[in-house]
Amino acid sequence: MSTDTEHVEEESETSHSLLETWRNWYHVPLVGLVIAFMFWTRTQEFDRFVTDDGTPRLAGVDSWYHWRVIQWTSENYPHTMPYEVWTSFPTGRYVGQFGTLFDQLIVTVAMIVGLGNPSQETLYTVALLSIPAMAALTAIPVFYGGRRLAGTFGGIVSVVVLALAPGQFFSRSTVGQLDHHVGEVLFMAIAVVSMMVALRVAEREKPIYELVVSKDWDALKTPTLYAVLAGLALSLYVWVWPSAVALVGIFGIFFAVHLCLDYVRGVSPDHVAFVGAVSLGVTALVTAVLIEEPGFSVTSFGYLQPLLAILVSVGCVFMAWLARQWNARNIERAYYPIAIGGLITAAFLLMWLLLPDLYGTIVDNAVRRILPVGTNVTDSTIAEAQPPENFSQHVVEEFGMAFYTMLAGLAFLAIRPLRSLEFRAEHTLVIIWSLFLTSMAATQVRFSYYLVLAVAIVNAAFVAGVWDLVNLDVSLERGRESLKSLETYQVLTVVLVVLLLFAPMLPPIASATTWDSGESVGPHEEAMVWQDSNHWLADNTPEPGAYGGADNADELDYYGTYEYPEDGDYDYPEGGYGVMSWWDYGHLITTQGERIPHANPFQAGATSASAYFTADSEERSELILEALGTGESVSDESNEDLEEIVAESDESDEEMRYVMIDDAMAGSKFSAITQWSGPGYENYVEQGEFEAQGQPLPSASENYDDTTLASLYVDDAAEMEHYRLVHENDQYSVVGGMMLNQQQQGPIYSLPLRYALDDPSWNAQTAQMAASLEESNEAGEVNTDLGAQIWDAHITSSVKTFERVDGATLTGTAEDAPEGSTVYASVELETNTERPFTYVQEAEVGEDGTFEVTVPYATNDELGVDDGYTDSAVEATGDYDVTVASDDGENATAIAEGEQDVSETAVVDGEELEVTLEGAEDESFEPPEAGTNVDDVGDEENEANGDGSETEDGGETPIGDDSEGGAEE
Incomplete structure (x- = not known):
C-alpha cells in the first residue's frame, strides 16, 4: 500500500472521527451559546442597578426583602433567618418563603468570591447577577427534558424556545429582580427531569416486591439510586420554596393515574410504585428536617411538606399491594381505577373530618393556585395573583404560538401507544405536569413563569411528532444524501414548524423580543420614590427600642437572631414601635428605613391596616392601633368593643408611632384597601357636581373624605389631635378623579407628576398647578392644564410621613x-x-x-x-x-x-x-x-419653574411629555 493511499485512508478515518465527535457533542457549544444569550439579554442594563454610594436599586418590592435576608445570612452564615422581628409589628413573623436555599446559595457564592468575607459591594453584585445566571442555567435541565422526549435535536429546540420566550419567566429573571421565582423554575425543572430519569430507569430495571423481600440489592441498586436522586431534587425544590409542595401533589396524581394505567394494561405497577415510594420517602425525610413552624401553612416549612410526601409514598406502596390482591381474587382489572378513585375520595372525606386544617389548606390552595374555579377576594387585589383576563391572548403574549404547538406535542405523547410506540411513564408524567401548569397559569397570571418549562420541553415532542408524520430522515451520517432525498412537502413542513415556533417571538412579528425587553428593565420606580422617605425615617427617628428615651435598642439588633416565640407573638421591649402603612410597602420600610412595619407583602396585617385607613374617625383609628397585638379582630368590632379590648390589653408598651401614606394608597390602590375590611369601594364614590360633555363624573364621596387615610394624606391631618406631618417627599402627584382613557374613568385615582416637575421643592410651578386644580374644583369643572382630564383633585407629595x-x-x-x-x-x-x-x-x-x-x-x-x-x-x-x-x-x-x-x-x-x-x-x-x-409661594417673576425660567410655551410641562418619559401607569 503506497504512502499516498495510506494517507488518504488515514484522512478518511480522521474525518469520520471528527464527524462522530461532532454528532455526539454538537449540542454542547449550542446549549452554551443559548446560556450565554440568556444571560446577556437579562444583564444588559446592569449599570442601572449600581450606584456610586452603594445604595441598592432593585426591580421589585420583594427583591428588597431578599436583599435584607441575604445581608442577614451573610452576617450569620451559614444560618438563615429563623424569625423576623423587623416586620409585622407588634407580633413579629416567621418569614417562611425567605431565608431558604435560594438565599443561602447566593450568599455561598459571595463567600467564595469574597474569600470568606465578602464586602457589601461583592454581596450586592453577586446577588444581582445570580438571578440571570439561574435563569440561564435553567436551559440545562430543559435541554435534557427535551432530549428525553425527542433526542438531542429536540433538546436544542426546547432551549431555544426557553431563550426566546419574552413573558413572565423573562421579566422575573432579569438583573435587579432579586426574587425566588427564578430559583423555583430552575429547581422545578431539575426535579421533574430527575423524576423522568428515575421512572425510565425503573421501567428498564423492573424492581418488584420480591426483590425487596429477598434483599437483592444488586438488582435494586440502580433504580434505588436514581429514585433517591429524584427525591433529593424534589427536596431541594421544596427547600427553595415551601409552596413547591404543590409539585408533590402533582407527582401524587401522576402516580395514581399511571399505576392504574399500568395495571389495566397488564404491566406490574411495582416498577413505577418503587420510584414513588423511594423518592417521596426521601422527600418526606428531608423536609421533616426542615420543619421550622408547626402547622400546615403552604408558605412555611411545617408539617404539610413531609406529611403530603409520606402520603404519596405510602399511597404508591398501597396501590402496588392492592394490585396484587386484585390479581389474587381474579377481579376485573378495569375496576381497579374505580376502586382507587373511591378510596381517594374516602381519604379526603376522612381528612375533612379528622384533619380539617390539612384539608382546608389543600382545598384552599388548590382553588387559589392550581384550579381556575374562583378567585379569593383579597387575592383579586394582587395584580400577579389574578387570572388572565383573556387566557388565549395571554399565552400568545407569553409564548407566541409555542403554547399551541405544546398542546399538539402533548397530543403526540398521548397517542404514542396507539401508534405501537413504547408506553413510557415519563410521558404520562410530562402530560399531567403540563396540564397542571397550564391550569395554574390560568388561575394566576404569575404562574406563566412555570408554564414556560412545559412549553419549552414539550415542543421537543411536537417537533419529533411532526418529523415522524412526514417521514423526515435527515442525519449527519448520510450528509448530503439525506438532504437531496427531501421532498418539497417535507421542506415546507420544516419551514412551517420553524415559523410557528419562533417567528412570533422574533422581529418583525414580535412586538417585544427578549433583548428589547432586557433593554427596558430598571429599578422599581415606586421603591425609588419611597427610598427618600425611608432614608429620612432611618436618620430622623429613634432606633426601635429607643423611643421616648428607652435604652433597649440593643435588644432589637437589625442582624440579630430571635427565637420563635411559643405563641407566635414576640414581646417587644419598651421603646419598640411600629410603622403603619399599606402592606405593599412593608418590605421597603424594613430594608430602606430599618424600621418595623405592621403590614407587609406577606399580607400580614393587611386586614387591620385596611380597617385603620378606612376608619371614619380619629377616635376609631386610635382604638384600632391600640387594640393591635391583642390577637383580637379589629376590623369588624364596634368602638365600644374596641375600647373593651384595649382596656383588657397589656400591650401598652407596643405603640404604632408613625404612619406613611403615598399617592397610590390615596388613589389607585384605595379600591384594593377597601376590599380587605369593607365596606366596598362603591361606598366611597358618588356622582358629584363634576361633568364632562354633559355627563356626570364619579368622584370621591364624603365617606372617602372622612377616612383616616384622606384626613391624613389629603388634609395634612387638619383637625386631628394626635397626628402631625413630619416629612414629605419632594416629588409630587395628583390625587383625585381623572380620565384614564376615553372609555374608563377613575373617581379615586393617582398620577405621579415626577416626570413633569424638574425642581425638587414646592416652587412656583407646583403652586401654580395646585392653584389651577383648586380653581377647577371650586367651579366644578374638569381641568386639562396637565395634559389630562382631571377633576376634584389635589396636587400633593408622593409620600407623606406622620407621627402619632x-x-x-x-x-x-x-x-x-x-x-x-x-x-x-x-x-x-x-x-x-x-x-x-x-x-x-x-x-x-x-x-x-x-x-x-x-x-x-x-x-x-x-x-x-x-x-x-x-x-x-x-x-x-x-x-x-x-x-x-x-x-x-x-x-x-x-x-x-x-x-x-x-x-x-x-x-x-x-x-x-x-x-x-x-x-x-x-x-x-x-x-x-x-x-x-x-x-x-414664589413671586410674580417665577411664572413657571420657580427659578425665573419658563417652559418653552410659557406653561407647565404636560404629563406624559416624551422628553420626560411619560407618566407612570
Whole structure:
C-alpha cells in the first residue's frame, strides 16, 4: 500500500472521527451559546442597578426583602433567618418563603468570591447577577427534558424556545429582580427531569416486591439510586420554596393515574410504585428536617411538606399491594381505577373530618393556585395573583404560538401507544405536569413563569411528532444524501414548524423580543420614590427600642437572631414601635428605613391596616392601633368593643408611632384597601357636581373624605389631635378623579407628576398647578392644564410621613364668650419641601367659659433623635393663634384672642398649657382655613419653574411629555 493511499485512508478515518465527535457533542457549544444569550439579554442594563454610594436599586418590592435576608445570612452564615422581628409589628413573623436555599446559595457564592468575607459591594453584585445566571442555567435541565422526549435535536429546540420566550419567566429573571421565582423554575425543572430519569430507569430495571423481600440489592441498586436522586431534587425544590409542595401533589396524581394505567394494561405497577415510594420517602425525610413552624401553612416549612410526601409514598406502596390482591381474587382489572378513585375520595372525606386544617389548606390552595374555579377576594387585589383576563391572548403574549404547538406535542405523547410506540411513564408524567401548569397559569397570571418549562420541553415532542408524520430522515451520517432525498412537502413542513415556533417571538412579528425587553428593565420606580422617605425615617427617628428615651435598642439588633416565640407573638421591649402603612410597602420600610412595619407583602396585617385607613374617625383609628397585638379582630368590632379590648390589653408598651401614606394608597390602590375590611369601594364614590360633555363624573364621596387615610394624606391631618406631618417627599402627584382613557374613568385615582416637575421643592410651578386644580374644583369643572382630564383633585407629595403623639392640650377661659362659641387654634407651618400650610383645630367653649384644644404640632424643636424622639422636617413659623369667636360663619365675631408657644415636650408628653386671652382688638374675624397656602409661594417673576425660567410655551410641562418619559401607569 503506497504512502499516498495510506494517507488518504488515514484522512478518511480522521474525518469520520471528527464527524462522530461532532454528532455526539454538537449540542454542547449550542446549549452554551443559548446560556450565554440568556444571560446577556437579562444583564444588559446592569449599570442601572449600581450606584456610586452603594445604595441598592432593585426591580421589585420583594427583591428588597431578599436583599435584607441575604445581608442577614451573610452576617450569620451559614444560618438563615429563623424569625423576623423587623416586620409585622407588634407580633413579629416567621418569614417562611425567605431565608431558604435560594438565599443561602447566593450568599455561598459571595463567600467564595469574597474569600470568606465578602464586602457589601461583592454581596450586592453577586446577588444581582445570580438571578440571570439561574435563569440561564435553567436551559440545562430543559435541554435534557427535551432530549428525553425527542433526542438531542429536540433538546436544542426546547432551549431555544426557553431563550426566546419574552413573558413572565423573562421579566422575573432579569438583573435587579432579586426574587425566588427564578430559583423555583430552575429547581422545578431539575426535579421533574430527575423524576423522568428515575421512572425510565425503573421501567428498564423492573424492581418488584420480591426483590425487596429477598434483599437483592444488586438488582435494586440502580433504580434505588436514581429514585433517591429524584427525591433529593424534589427536596431541594421544596427547600427553595415551601409552596413547591404543590409539585408533590402533582407527582401524587401522576402516580395514581399511571399505576392504574399500568395495571389495566397488564404491566406490574411495582416498577413505577418503587420510584414513588423511594423518592417521596426521601422527600418526606428531608423536609421533616426542615420543619421550622408547626402547622400546615403552604408558605412555611411545617408539617404539610413531609406529611403530603409520606402520603404519596405510602399511597404508591398501597396501590402496588392492592394490585396484587386484585390479581389474587381474579377481579376485573378495569375496576381497579374505580376502586382507587373511591378510596381517594374516602381519604379526603376522612381528612375533612379528622384533619380539617390539612384539608382546608389543600382545598384552599388548590382553588387559589392550581384550579381556575374562583378567585379569593383579597387575592383579586394582587395584580400577579389574578387570572388572565383573556387566557388565549395571554399565552400568545407569553409564548407566541409555542403554547399551541405544546398542546399538539402533548397530543403526540398521548397517542404514542396507539401508534405501537413504547408506553413510557415519563410521558404520562410530562402530560399531567403540563396540564397542571397550564391550569395554574390560568388561575394566576404569575404562574406563566412555570408554564414556560412545559412549553419549552414539550415542543421537543411536537417537533419529533411532526418529523415522524412526514417521514423526515435527515442525519449527519448520510450528509448530503439525506438532504437531496427531501421532498418539497417535507421542506415546507420544516419551514412551517420553524415559523410557528419562533417567528412570533422574533422581529418583525414580535412586538417585544427578549433583548428589547432586557433593554427596558430598571429599578422599581415606586421603591425609588419611597427610598427618600425611608432614608429620612432611618436618620430622623429613634432606633426601635429607643423611643421616648428607652435604652433597649440593643435588644432589637437589625442582624440579630430571635427565637420563635411559643405563641407566635414576640414581646417587644419598651421603646419598640411600629410603622403603619399599606402592606405593599412593608418590605421597603424594613430594608430602606430599618424600621418595623405592621403590614407587609406577606399580607400580614393587611386586614387591620385596611380597617385603620378606612376608619371614619380619629377616635376609631386610635382604638384600632391600640387594640393591635391583642390577637383580637379589629376590623369588624364596634368602638365600644374596641375600647373593651384595649382596656383588657397589656400591650401598652407596643405603640404604632408613625404612619406613611403615598399617592397610590390615596388613589389607585384605595379600591384594593377597601376590599380587605369593607365596606366596598362603591361606598366611597358618588356622582358629584363634576361633568364632562354633559355627563356626570364619579368622584370621591364624603365617606372617602372622612377616612383616616384622606384626613391624613389629603388634609395634612387638619383637625386631628394626635397626628402631625413630619416629612414629605419632594416629588409630587395628583390625587383625585381623572380620565384614564376615553372609555374608563377613575373617581379615586393617582398620577405621579415626577416626570413633569424638574425642581425638587414646592416652587412656583407646583403652586401654580395646585392653584389651577383648586380653581377647577371650586367651579366644578374638569381641568386639562396637565395634559389630562382631571377633576376634584389635589396636587400633593408622593409620600407623606406622620407621627402619632399625645398632643399638647391648650386650655383657657373666655369669660365673655357665650356657651357654644368656637375656639380656633391655628399655626403656620412649612415642610421640608418649603411648602407652607396651616394647621387648624377647633373646640367649643363650655358653660363656664372654659375650653380645651388638643394640638399635635410644637412651635420649637427642642427634642431630637438623641433624646428618643423625632427630628421633624416640618416646622412652625410662629406660635399658635388662639381665637374665640361667636360664630364660625361669614359674620363671625372675634371675642378674645391670644398666642401660645407649644414645646416639643408638651406635645409628646401630653401636657396641658394655659392660654392667656385678651379681648379682640378687631371684632371682624375670618376663621382660618387649613391647607396649603398657595399664595405664599414664589413671586410674580417665577411664572413657571420657580427659578425665573419658563417652559418653552410659557406653561407647565404636560404629563406624559416624551422628553420626560411619560407618566407612570
